[in-house]
Amino acid sequence: MKILLINSADIKGGAAKVGYHLGQGLRDRAHEVTYLVGKKFSEEEWIQAIPKRSPGKTKKLSQRVIHRLGVNNLGLTHGFPFQLTQSFIEQFDLIHIHDLPGFNLVGFPWLTRLKPTVWTLHTLNPFTGNCLYPYDCDRWQSSCGQCPQFGQWPLTWLHRDASGLNLFAKRWIYRLSDLQIICVSEWLSIQAKQSILQQSSIQTILNPVDTNLYRPLPDQAELRKKLKIPQQAHILLFSVASKTIDTRKGLDIILEALPKLETANLFLIPLGITDQSDEIEAKLAPYNHLPFQSVADPHELNQLLNVADLIWHPSRADTSSLVILEAFAAAVPAIAAQVGGVTEIVTHGETGYLISPNDPDTLAQQTDDFFALPLEKRLKMKEAARDRAETRFSLERFLDEHESLYQQILSKN
Incomplete structure (x- = not known):
């Protein structure tokens, strides 16, 4: 054709x-x-x-x-x-x-x-x-x-x-x-x-999602060392809109949820914003984190996903979500707002968790619950995320x- x-x-x-x-x-x-x-x-x-x-x-x-x-x-x-x-x-x-x-x-x-x-x-x-x-x-x-x-x-x-x-x-x-x-x-x-x-x-x-491009990498400890991330850190990755004026991806919800977390040794990987303000930096200052960055190279994004334990996606509206699919392909579970086509990607309790929109309290609580799970259950959730990407979204x-x-x-x- x-x-x-x-x-x-x-x-x-x-x-x-x-x-x-x-x-x-x-x-x-x-x-x-x-x-x-x-x-x-x-x-x-x-x-x-x-x-x-x-x-x-x-x-x-x-x-x-x-x-x-x-x-x-x-x-x-x-x-x-x-x-x-x-x-x-x-x-x-x-x-x-x-x-x-x-x-x-x-x-x-x-x-x-x-x-x-x-x-x-x-x-x-x-x-x-x-x-x-x-x-x-x-x-x-x-x-x-x-x-x-x-x-x-x-x-x-x-x-x-x-x-x-x-x-x-x-x-x-x-x-x-x-x-x-x-x-x-x-x-x-x-x-x-x-x-x-x-x-x-x-x-x-x-x-x-290209599951050959986005995939689990063998030496994640070495990746953490390369990025100067502590080996025992609990790593959250989130991707928001490129401009702070665009609230659809829920940056304000993320910033409100962070102080509510009780999980220790947090490390943040924030992606997306290109016009970061001093106010946002001040709200992230209490946490160890990489600087906000917009990542175009898929190989670089796959490396960042591979060091993450969990991805946050509290979007207010979405027809689908490529960043969740890319995270799943790299075996990273997600906590996402229950909106639009996102509910067809995330299976609650299996590949991550679905929460109500505009709910920073539940976002924080569900995150604490995830990190409190035994390692075996978290690994099972990671495997389920990868399997979901391979079978449903190949x-x-x-x-x-x-x-x-x-x-x-x-x-x-």
Whole structure:
């Protein structure tokens, strides 16, 4: 098969990692894959950055108008996918889109008429008026409007709440399009089937983890020595959003839970934040810890996971969680908030623990309980986490399900 993959980035970010695994895996299975991305960070030749055009005066004016109207979510000023020629598209058997890379949604009807088109959803934004995660709001099921997140990050840049208009426009665009929808969790599929995408064919293909890349390493004591971590330390790893203003991953919950812990000899490995403040450093100061860092190299991340005893993931909303999958592959159990697709990854009491969202007290108590377990039980939980990654979230299963879906689609066309 000749497949055109489209994504917002090639290797940085959750959706980018999933798209890269898919493209590389299909290439390994002798399929021809071209990967178009909004931002290219790798040097691989089969991945191409979408050319960016300098905006002329007319486009700049239209951008200001659309910004004022608040309908940015439709991507109306973007030239992509219209900058692709019909002859370029027709060389492929199938188009597969992940995160939209500056994508004009009006292009969907045109694109889907030319070639079978698959769209993998990683957030709820494709069927909401503006937001990525609606939390407790269910207006996206009908009409949106009066958005409770308007004016809050990441929607602080909006001049006007046009969520109702955005949703109305998306509904008509999708009705004119023939889209095959993939969701990264059963939970997300349930949401999509209640949304403006409900007339589309929707199926679940769970995110994968490369269990050859993320795996238990033989000499973890040597790794601790290399990182200057005491051998007897109880090590917690947590990964939060890159900006402190983004509270979805629960940094505030983590900082509130830490002083409640009674476990001795704690050592922290914090990942994610790139704009760390003095206030955050002051709250981490009582604990031995590595500095906050953003780790792009998977081999380096695997080493950090291998020295950890436990990963914290008190996220307020998630459709899935690659960091938990990567931790499981490295045989690290997780304590995670019971939200979205996370409940399909963590099995309570077997591969870790599920807690209520926004609950620093239970996060701390469950952590103390984990470290109080006999070593034999903790090792059993580590083995169960690794087994879960290998059997339920393997890369081979992920590729098999995509190939099967592609063949079904092409047989109908």
